Amino acid sequence: MTAKNEERKTGYSLGVGARRVIAYIVLILLTILCLFWFYLLFVNATRSKAQLNQGFTLIPSHYAFRNLYNLFHNSNLPILRGLLNSFFVAISAAALSSYFSAMTAYAIHAYDFKLKNAAFTFILAIMMIPTQVTALGFLSLLRRIGLMNSFIPLIIPSIASPAVFFYMKQYMESNLPRDLIESARIDGAGEFRTFNQIALPLMKPAIAVQAIFSFVASWNNYFVPALVLKKDSMKTLPILIATLRSADFLKFDMAQVYMFIFMAILPVIVVYLFMGRSIVAGLTAGAVKG
Amino acid sequence: MRHNRWGYYFLIPFFLVFIIFQLIPLGTTIYNSFFEHYFRNGLTEVGPNFVGLANYRTLFSSGDIGQYFKNTMIMWVMGFVPQIIVSLLLAAWFSDPSLRLRGRKFFQSVIYMPNLIMASAFAMLFFALFADTGPINTMLLQIGIFRAPYKFLSHTFSARALVAGMNFLMWFGNTTILLLAGMLGIDQTLYEAAEVDGANATQIFFRITLPILRPILLYVVITSLIGGLQLFDVPQILTNGQGGPNRTTMTLIMYLNKHLYSKNYGMGGALSVILFIITGILSIIIFRINTRSQQ
Numbered sequence: 009m010t011a012k013n014e015e016r017k018t019g020y021s022l023g024v025g026a027r028r029v030i031a032y033i034v035l036i037l038l039t040i041l042c043l044f045w046f047y048l049l050f051v052n053a054t055r056s057k058a059q060l061n062q063g064f065t066l067i068p069s070h071y072a073f074r075n076l077y078n079l080f081h082n083s084n085l086p087i088l089r090g091l092l093n094s095f096f097v098a099i100s101a102a103a104l105s106s107y108f109s110a111m112t113a114y115a116i117h118a119y120d121f122k123l124k125n126a127a128f129t130f131i132l133a134i135m136m137i138p139t140q141v142t143a144l145g146f147l148s149l150l151r152r153i154g155l156m157n158s159f160i161p162l163i164i165p166s167i168a169s170p171a172v173f174f175y176m177k178q179y180m181e182s183n184l185p186r187d188l189i190e191s192a193r194i195d196g197a198g199e200f201r202t203f204n205q206i207a208l209p210l211m212k213p214a215i216a217v218q219a220i221f222s223f224v225a226s227w228n229n230y231f232v233p234a235l236v237l238k239k240d241s242m243k244t245l246p247i248l249i250a251t252l253r254s255a256d257f258l259k260f261d262m263a264q265v266y267m268f269i270f271m272a273i274l275p276v277i278v279v280y281l282f283m284g285r286s287i288v289a290g291l292t293a294g295a296v297k298g
Numbered sequence: 299m300r301h302n303r304w305g306y307y308f309l310i311p312f313f314l315v316f317i318i319f320q321l322i323p324l325g326t327t328i329y330n331s332f333f334e335h336y337f338r339n340g341l342t343e344v345g346p347n348f349v350g351l352a353n354y355r356t357l358f359s360s361g362d363i364g365q366y367f368k369n370t371m372i373m374w375v376m377g378f379v380p381q382i383i384v385s386l387l388l389a390a391w392f393s394d395p396s397l398r399l400r401g402r403k404f405f406q407s408v409i410y411m412p413n414l415i416m417a418s419a420f421a422m423l424f425f426a427l428f429a430d431t432g433p434i435n436t437m438l439l440q441i442g443i444f445r446a447p448y449k450f451l452s453h454t455f456s457a458r459a460l461v462a463g464m465n466f467l468m469w470f471g472n473t474t475i476l477l478l479a480g481m482l483g484i485d486q487t488l489y490e491a492a493e494v495d496g497a498n499a500t501q502i503f504f505r506i507t508l509p510i511l512r513p514i515l516l517y518v519v520i521t522s523l524i525g526g527l528q529l530f531d532v533p534q535i536l537t538n539g540q541g542g543p544n545r546t547t548m549t550l551i552m553y554l555n556k557h558l559y560s561k562n563y564g565m566g567g568a569l570s571v572i573l574f575i576i577t578g579i580l581s582i583i584i585f586r587i588n589t590r591s592q593q
Contacts, residue, residue: 141574
């Protein structure tokens with residue numbers, strides 16, 4: 009026992025300086041581990057098909073625009089169409105999910121009614137139900153009402169996003185005092201107008217963060233869209249990536265494959281470069297508080 | 299107060315959409331699980347005939363579901379163990395005022411970034427990079443570590459390790475930020491008191507930090523487990539839906555996806571219900587943690 013304690017002590021009586029050095033080394037290694045693959049992607053997206061066959065390098069080449077041109081003119085890979093489809097679905101889903109989640113949260117936050125607590129508990133309870141387990145019924149519903157090969161079933165359901173709702177509710181608790189809503193009422197504004205013109209502007213930071221998260225989630229979504237969108241002209245990027253994977257790999261120009269992947273993740277990276285800090289800061293606000 | 303009825307009006311969009319696109323489909327899914335209904339050779343429709351629990355019996359007696367459950371869990375554990383260790387370590391470092399680490403925001407942003415990357419694109423990237431003639435193999439050959447290209451996707455361990463490794467990369471930043479928020483919320487006077495009593499960094503970590511973090515740790519484990527059960531995009535793209543080699547990376551959702559594609563409504567329904575029950579049980583635990591933190 010004493011020996012063990014002794015050992016512990018020596019193991020951890022490392023000075024602050026030494027511990028700091030170890031921390032920096034581990035952090036730098038993890039940074040490299042996170043960025044290496046994307047750097048390699050960038051490098052390979054700038055190399056020509058012939059250069060790619062020559063092997064591995066960390067030095068970018070100058071074929072990026074050539075590859076991009078080839079990719080956009082490749083009739084087997086409707087990437088432009090895919091980009092447009094993905095943007096349309098993701099932007100619509102982000103707009104609906106942030107607006108209506110704020111509205112749902114406002115209902116619970118600003119009013120007192122009989123079923124208030126029941127509704128809140130219910131929404132929390134369904135938060136973790138994965139879409140996959142209802143996909144079968146979802147698809148048969150779409151077949152019945154003729155919504156297969158449509159963007160609607162990928163956009164409208166985001167109105168009911170329990171996680172976004174939960175975040176908005178937490179945010180309102182600390183940033184939208186009920187007195188303020190009361191005084192808006194005295195001024196004679198209608199309830200719907202109070203929500204749109206008083207509450208929503210105060211929710212801007214939360215809406216921005218959640219709109220980004222919803223955009224990213226929808227942009228990256230693969231499982232359900234792949235089951236709903238069968239027409240080539242409607243496919244979103246993740247479905248096209250699956251097609252790329254199932255096509256005979258070597259028949260493709262690998263430079264185009266890398267460029268395709270690069271284009272698929274570029275929008276998210278760009279948004280992240282500008283908004284990264286507020287995204288990371290916003291992450292924990294809606295999470296559990298211990 | 300008359301305006302309070304607006305609470306109900308504002309809840310209408312959420313509940314209407316939820317009922318139409320989630321609740322009714324859930325009902326149909328459960329209903330389908332009790333019927334024999336599939337397409338023989340993809341063409342001839344069989345059923346729907348009511349068969350009671352026969353789909354569930356078939357599902358379990360074939361043994362496939364056990365194998366896929368095992369695959370899913372193995373890959374989850376392989377990714378989650380390093381994830382929780384690294385995240386705890388990083389969160390402890392970031393929250394330690396005596397270390398005074400610089401660039402905390404930068405490191406946090408970098409390690410969180412893979413979480414936002416399209417999983418299917420990330421998997422396609424790894425497929426290209428780890429291909430038999432891909433850059434990783436050529437690099438390892440050039441350095442002289444390997445003499446012949448290593449077929450990463452033809453060996454069970456390396457294929458699973460790739461999936462788990464990508465999962466680790468995508469989630470350890472997220473977990474770090476969650477744990478860090480918890481650690482920063484711990485009352486600093488506790489640490490000061492412990493230091494006065496002569497406790498060292500390890501003792502403080504194991505005796506104070508970890509016990510206080512227990513609810514958050516539980517939350518992290520369960521949400522990660524629920525996410526792990528949904529493992530799909532990465533192995534699906536990486537193995538082209540085959541779950542190779544020899545179906546050792548085939549996950550439960552990949553199996554469900556197969557049934558959905560072949561329109562085997564009965565078996566797909568039964569599998570969905572089982573997954574629903576498992577995630578339901580896990581969700582109740584999460585729900586308890588969340589409601590407790592609400593009070």
